[in-house]
Amino acid sequence: MGVRVITVERRLQLTERTCAVCGTIFEGWGRARFCSRTCQNRWDYGQHAEQRRAERRERYWRNKEQQQAASAAREGQQG
Numbered sequence: 001m002g003v004r005v006i007t008v009e010r011r012l013q014l015t016e017r018t019c020a021v022c023g024t025i026f027e028g029w030g031r032a033r034f035c036s037r038t039c040q041n042r043w044d045y046g047q048h049a050e051q052r053r054a055e056r057r058e059r060y061w062r063n064k065e066q067q068q069a070a071s072a073a074r075e076g077q078q079g
């Protein structure tokens, strides 16, 4: 009766990684990229922030055009 030693080498291994957000070196599983939940959230926020910024910029320019058009129309009435 032999003793079977089963060594399970999982693909996911605890390895030393560098946090993609704050640069902290931590031990993470598999494809973990963040040292903590906080950094994960911060990363998500950052991804969306870029999108939000683009939308805001677009709205800003649209408003500006409307204001210029409105003031031009007002001046046109006066003149």
Ligand SMILES: [Zn+2]
Residues within 6 Å of the ligand: 019, 020, 021, 022, 023, 024, 034, 035, 036, 039
């Ligand atoms: Zn971090």
